[in-house]
Amino acid sequence: MLSKKTKYGIKALAYLAKRTDKTPVQTAEIARSENISPKFLESILLNLRKSGFLGAKKGKGGGYYLIKDPKEIQMTSVIRVLEGPIAMLPCVSLNYYEKCEDCPDEVTCSVHKLMIQVRDSTLKVLGENTLADLA
Template sequence: MISQRAKYALRALTALAQSDPDRPMLISEIATQQAIPKKFLEQILLDLKRNGFVESRRGKQGGYLLLKPADEITFGEVLRLIDGPIAPLPCLSITAYRRCEDCDGEHLCEIRHVFARVAEATRDVLFKTSIADAVGGVEDAKATELMSA
């Protein structure tokens, strides 16, 4: 399961992707449009800014804009930034590998073998689906294609 914070980050990014790229969105606009608590959204946008996803502008015409194009921001990148490792088991994590405490050997672990396929399929979808895909409805076509494979 993804955290509420990650859902809000993805919703904020989709709102920015759908907005006029020449007109920054105010935090209050995003919060209202996406039903995100304003104070929580401020912290999320700061994280996204620190990590190069969005930029902020000050002043009367200020607000937030996407810094990277929406087709270059994947769901996987955002989830990894906000929630940390995506793998269902610590021994399957790419960024935070850790041997399971009760492990007798990864090559013999039946559970690891099954969840390795789950992790691979999950990463495949998340890192091949961009914010632009989600906004354009492409994620539905990609999910259907992956499910039928």
Template sequence: MLTRKTKYGLKALIYIAKQAKSMPVLISEIAEHENISKKFLEAILLDLKKNGIVGSRMGKGGGYYLLKDPKEIKMATIIRILDGPIALLPCVSLNFYEKCDDCPSEETCSLNKIMIQVRDNALAILEHKSLFDLSQ
């Protein structure tokens, strides 16, 4: 399940993507339009800025804007930035792998095998859907 942070992050990015390309969008405009707490949205956009998804400009005409073409921003990337692993178990995560404390062997674990399939199927969608797809 997506966290509220990721859901709001995606909604904010979709809103920004739908605006004129060269025009930064005020955080208050995004918050009001998408019904997101301004303070919570500031934290979300800061995470996205730190990870090179959005940039910001201060002062008159300032706001947030995309640093990349929306076609280059994949859903999997945003979810990983805001939520962490996509995999449901740490032992099947591609980017955040950790051995499960209670599992003697991943090779014989039937839960591991099914969770790899779940991860792979989710990634097949999330890595091929971009911000552009969401903003249409």
């Protein structure tokens, strides 16, 4: 299950991508429009800024704005930053790999093989979709 943090983050990015002009948008405006707790959203947008998706401007008329072209932003990268691994098991994760303690051999592990298939099909969908497709 996707965390609300990730869901809200995607919604906020899509909100920004929908806008025609790229002037900064305040956290409060996005929060109001998308029904998100303002303070919670604040921490998410900060996260997205630090990860290089958003730029920020302080003071009056300030806010957040997209840095890159929505077409260039794959949903895989968004989800990896907000949620973490896309795979359903650490031992099949490309970016957050961890060995299972209980599993002596990944090659013969039945669950492993299945979860690689799931990972690849998910990766395909999320890789084909960009922020532009959502907006």
